[in-house]
Amino acid sequence: MEKTVNQKAWFLVLPMLVIVAFSAVIPLMTVVNYSVNDTFGNNQFFWAGLEWFDEMLHSDRLWAALGRNVLFSAIILAIQVPLGIFVALNMPHKGFWASFCLVVMALPLLVPFNVVGTIWQIFGRPDIGLLGHFLWSLGIDYNYTANPLHAWLTIIVMDVWHWTSLVALLCYAALQSIPQAYYQAAKIDQASRWKIFRYIELPKMKGVLMIAILLRFMDSFMIYTEPFVVTGGGPGNSTTFLSIDLVKMAVGQFDLGPAAAFSLMYFLVILLVSWVFYTVMTNMDKEESAR
Amino acid sequence: MAEITLSHLAHSYFPRPTEDSQFALKELDHVWQDGQAYALLGASGCGKTTLLNIISGLIRPSQGQVLFNGKDVTDLAPEARNIAQVFQFPVVYDTMTVRENLAFPLKNRRMDPDYIAARVQAIAEMIGMEAVLDRKARGLTADAKQKISLGRGMVRRDVNAILFDEPLTVIDPHMKWELRTQLRTLHREFGHTMIYVTHDQTEALTFADQVVVMHEGRVVQMGTPQELFERPAHTFVGYFIGSPGMNLIDAGIEGTRARIGDATVALGAAYGTLTGRTRIGIRPEYVTLTDGPGLPVTIRRIEDVGRHRIVRAELFGQPLNVIAEEGAPLPSGAPHVSFAPEKINVYADDWRVEGEAA
Numbered sequence: 001m002e003k004t005v006n007q008k009a010w011f012l013v014l015p016m017l018v019i020v021a022f023s024a025v026i027p028l029m030t031v032v033n034y035s036v037n038d039t040f041g042n043n044q045f046f047w048a049g050l051e052w053f054d055e056m057l058h059s060d061r062l063w064a065a066l067g068r069n070v071l072f073s074a075i076i077l078a079i080q081v082p083l084g085i086f087v088a089l090n091m092p093h094k095g096f097w098a099s100f101c102l103v104v105m106a107l108p109l110l111v112p113f114n115v116v117g118t119i120w121q122i123f124g125r126p127d128i129g130l131l132g133h134f135l136w137s138l139g140i141d142y143n144y145t146a147n148p149l150h151a152w153l154t155i156i157v158m159d160v161w162h163w164t165s166l167v168a169l170l171c172y173a174a175l176q177s178i179p180q181a182y183y184q185a186a187k188i189d190q191a192s193r194w195k196i197f198r199y200i201e202l203p204k205m206k207g208v209l210m211i212a213i214l215l216r217f218m219d220s221f222m223i224y225t226e227p228f229v230v231t232g233g234g235p236g237n238s239t240t241f242l243s244i245d246l247v248k249m250a251v252g253q254f255d256l257g258p259a260a261a262f263s264l265m266y267f268l269v270i271l272l273v274s275w276v277f278y279t280v281m282t283n284m285d286k287e288e289s290a291r
Numbered sequence: 292m293a294e295i296t297l298s299h300l301a302h303s304y305f306p307r308p309t310e311d312s313q314f315a316l317k318e319l320d321h322v323w324q325d326g327q328a329y330a331l332l333g334a335s336g337c338g339k340t341t342l343l344n345i346i347s348g349l350i351r352p353s354q355g356q357v358l359f360n361g362k363d364v365t366d367l368a369p370e371a372r373n374i375a376q377v378f379q380f381p382v383v384y385d386t387m388t389v390r391e392n393l394a395f396p397l398k399n400r401r402m403d404p405d406y407i408a409a410r411v412q413a414i415a416e417m418i419g420m421e422a423v424l425d426r427k428a429r430g431l432t433a434d435a436k437q438k439i440s441l442g443r444g445m446v447r448r449d450v451n452a453i454l455f456d457e458p459l460t461v462i463d464p465h466m467k468w469e470l471r472t473q474l475r476t477l478h479r480e481f482g483h484t485m486i487y488v489t490h491d492q493t494e495a496l497t498f499a500d501q502v503v504v505m506h507e508g509r510v511v512q513m514g515t516p517q518e519l520f521e522r523p524a525h526t527f528v529g530y531f532i533g534s535p536g537m538n539l540i541d542a543g544i545e546g547t548r549a550r551i552g553d554a555t556v557a558l559g560a561a562y563g564t565l566t567g568r569t570r571i572g573i574r575p576e577y578v579t580l581t582d583g584p585g586l587p588v589t590i591r592r593i594e595d596v597g598r599h600r601i602v603r604a605e606l607f608g609q610p611l612n613v614i615a616e617e618g619a620p621l622p623s624g625a626p627h628v629s630f631a632p633e634k635i636n637v638y639a640d641d642w643r644v645e646g647e648a649a
Contacts, residue, residue, distance in 0.1 A: 181378040190399040199384045
């Protein structure tokens with residue numbers, strides 16, 4: 001049978017193309033435009049070529065922020081993934097306490113980001129904050145506004161508080177889907193607790209864990225609001241992550257050219273890492289079913 | 292391998308059961324012999340899985356004891372009872388190879404590696420999976436996975452019993468025959484005590500030496516397939532086993548005769564005075580259609596099932612099924628039926644009454 005050719009179908013895609021153009025493509029293109037031009041306001045642009053990209057690639061400031069951000073993401077993943085799994089394994093499976101835990105765990109995820117920042121900013125203050133005051137009364141000289149290590153600790157603990165539930169809830173859902181027979185069979189096979197985790201629970205959780213890691217990586221790599229509210233990137237530049245630096249450059253200093261070049265590279269890095277994650281994930285799947 | 296004694300066993304899912312209906316498993320007292328294959332047969336919710344889980348140790352019975360070879364194991368956990376169990380859905384460790392799957396129960400018991408290797412090889416041959424030993428279990432079909440579960444159950448030589456919980460549910464019909472035959476062979480070869488839960492009478496009757504029929508939490512009959520067919524102890528057994536099941540006809544019992552409507556039929560034995568609802572049971576296989584004499588029936592429908600025909604008829608307002616030979620002519624005039632007298636069972640309030648030689 002011959003296929004019908006009907007080019008009119010393209011018209012059906014048109015509304016979607018228009019929406020995407022206005023919501024994504026055109027704004028992105030203005031950024032591209034800024035990144036290759038120099039502007040002094042009044043909509044006057046002077047061609048700059050790849051100058052801003054070159055400048056940004058050799059900027060110590062950008063590399064330092066990138067380094068801090070990579071470190072932050074690594075720490076976040078190293079804490080939240082194992083902790084999330086641990087919490088999921090220990091949550092009740094049914095009854096009142098299961099629902100109770102689910103609600104409590106979901107709460108931090110529902111709080112707006114800047115509110116999370118404000119909560120911790122106050123929580124950590126030595127004069128009126130519960131945490132800060134408690135640490136002071138223990139004789140610990142805790143001050144996240146002056147001590148970079150304290151600032152980092154505060155931000156990490158805050159992010160763990162905010163996002164570990166996401167990992168835990170995803171893992172919990174995966175665990176709930178394991179039929180009881182698996183546990184019974186493992187018992188009869190005299191499998192140890194570790195082996196039950198390794199051969200039954202972990203394989204079932206693998207899919208959602210990959211998603212959780214990807215989400216947590218992207219989010220932590222793009223983190224802005226919470227550290228901005230708590231530390232404002234300080235003390236010094238010690239908690240200035242990429243997006244904080246970007247906003248400082250674009251809105252604070254009004255260096256639109258460099259900032260645009262910076263954000264395009266930032267975008268590419270995230271795209272690249274996500275692509276690598278995705279490829280590794282799908283390949284692992286293929287490999288296993290092929291064997 | 293073990294003899295399994297169920298002593299005054301009963302179970303209720305209520306914490307303090309007060310009436311009979313609250314027991315999922317009503318009191319029973321049985322000894323199951325070493326090396327026999329038993330099938331627990333019954334409709335869904337009849338308590339057969341409860342009984343299996345009590346034997347495997349997943350459920351602790353509310354009363355009574357389970358003994359393996361005379362040793363009380365009621366309080367032992369499943370892993371301490373040295374049993375194997377095959378579940379309704381295949382349980383395999385997806386990330387392991389077939390070989391690792393089969394070796395898993397032995398490895399966990401820290402057996403000698405050479406012994407494990409030899410044993411895995413032997414089991415793989417038995418279940419016909421030597422060719423795929425080094426494949427991951429994940430990509431295999433459902434019946435291959437169920438074979439692995441089966442193999443994992445058989446791999447330990449010294450298990451007290453192997454329990455099967457409707458193991459062929461997810462298997463394609465043509466594979467069911469093969470797996471069941473394989474099970475029979477394995478049972479003959481190794482003589483494990485096997486307990487097989489199913490709601491499929493064909494599976495139960497072809498697999499087991501002894502079929503235990505359960506109904507509403509009670510064991511209504513335990514016997515060979517032959518006994519269940521010829522002398523069902525309870526109307527449920529008569530109805531549940533056979534296709535179609537036994538005909539049950541309300542009748543008044545008077546000595547060696549049964550009165551149905553205006554007619555009487557001869558019974559193979561003599562009965563005393565019976566109380567309660569009395570019925571006679573006759574298998575459709577033992578009913579013959581004739582031109583008379585006999586009891587007059589009305590034929591409603593004829594179903595041709597290939598090797599024979601099922602005649603759905605009515606006898607004094609009560610349904611009656613007859614199995615007629617393929618190709619045998621139906622009565623041309625007013626249809627009548629006759630019963631083989633020695634094949635008639637008599638029931639009072641659902642339980643079979645043993646007659647005296649007439």
